[in-house]
Amino acid sequence: MPTQCGSQIPYNAIQMRSTYLSLYYHVVFSTKHRQPFLTDEFRQRMFEYLGGTVGGLGAVSIRVGGMPDHVHLLIQTNATIAVANLVREIKKASTNWIRSEIPEFSWQVGYGAFTVSAERLSGLAKYIDNQEEHHKTMTFEEERIMLFRLANIEFDPDELD
Numbered sequence: 316m317p318t319q320c321g322s323q324i325p326y327n328a329i330q331m332r333s334t335y336l337s338l339y340y341h342v343v344f345s346t347k348h349r350q351p352f353l354t355d356e357f358r359q360r361m362f363e364y365l366g367g368t369v370g371g372l373g374a375v376s377i378r379v380g381g382m383p384d385h386v387h388l389l390i391q392t393n394a395t396i397a398v399a400n401l402v403r404e405i406k407k408a409s410t411n412w413i414r415s416e417i418p419e420f421s422w423q424v425g426y427g428a429f430t431v432s433a434e435r436l437s438g439l440a441k442y443i444d445n446q447e448e449h450h451k452t453m454t455f456e457e458e459r460i461m462l463f464r465l466a467n468i469e470f471d472p473d474e475l476d
Contacts, residue, residue, distance in 0.1 A: 336394055339377070339431040340388075340389075341388070341430075341462075342427070343459070343462065344386060344406065344425070344426035345455060346383075347421035349385070349455065352413075357413065358381070363379075365388060368405050368408045369390055369405060372401055376388065377390065381446055389431065402428065406426075429465075
């Protein structure tokens with residue numbers, strides 16, 4: 316039986332009848348070898364395709380943006396969707412779609428996924444919207460290191476691909 320931590324209420328008197336979740340993720344991944352495949356001609360179409368794919372997989376696309384060599388997705392999901400599976404399917408579907416026009420296109424193998432609190436959603440959406448402005452002064456590598464540090468993710472800069 317769980318410890319009641321000094322409470323006078325019997326353990327079984329407090330029950331949640333439903334599951335309540337707030338699962339938001341900031342997902343970032345790049346093109347293979349940082350190739351600038353997402354030219355102005357394809358970028359917006361790719362963002363729309365990525366957002367539609369997210370929805371088709373049972374999650375909610377809040378914002379999609381990025382640069383010619385990487386993308387940012389702000390996604391809301393539920394407990395039945397594993398982030399690794401979601402990202403794998405997003406990358407697979409979008410690769411198959413764009414290869415009809417860019418046969419050599421590929422995403423990098425890895426990705427970054429960072430949890431986001433509800434109060435940070437608006438600021439993050441603006442950050443994604445303003446990628447072109449941010450990247451006037453920051454490279455993707457610098458951005459990625461910044462994201463890792465903000466999320467307290469340990470990494471070896473020499474091992475980043």
